[in-house]
Amino acid sequence: xxxxxxxxxxxxxxxxxxxxxxxxxxxxxxxxxxxxxxxxxxxxxxxxxxxxxxxxxxxxxxxxxxxxxxxxxxxxxxxxxx
Numbered sequence: 001x002x003x004x005x006x007x008x009x010x011x012x013x014x015x016x017x018x019x020x021x022x023x024x025x026x027x028x029x030x031x032x033x034x035x036x037x038x039x040x041x042x043x044x045x046x047x048x049x050x051x052x053x054x055x056x057x058x059x060x061x062x063x064x065x066x067x068x069x070x071x072x073x074x075x076x077x078x079x080x081x082x
Contacts, residue, residue, distance in 0.1 A: 026052060034067040037074060042066070050076075 001010065001019045010016050029043040036042050054061055062079040066072045 033072075034069070035072055036066040037072060039074065039076075042074075 001015060005022070006019070010019065026049055027045050029045040031043040031046075033042060033046055039047060050061055050064060061076050064074040064076055066074065
């Protein structure tokens with residue numbers, strides 16, 4: 001915003017209008033993630049993508065859906081565990 005990199009969404013609408021997004025391009029993968037239920041089932045680039053998202057948001061990913069099916073979910077870490 002206004003030439004400075006920020007890591008929050010400004011509260012005012014006027015400030016939000018001045019924000020310019022930063023786009024990043026990451027390598028993709030061709031393999032399907034459907035049916036993946038563990039890290040070992042994921043393509044290496046998919047794991048790198050999730051780790052990059054964690055870095056960007058500053059928080060760990062707890063659950064990862066790998067298809068529209070409810071069972072195709074990876075519990076990365078228990079969000080309710082201390």
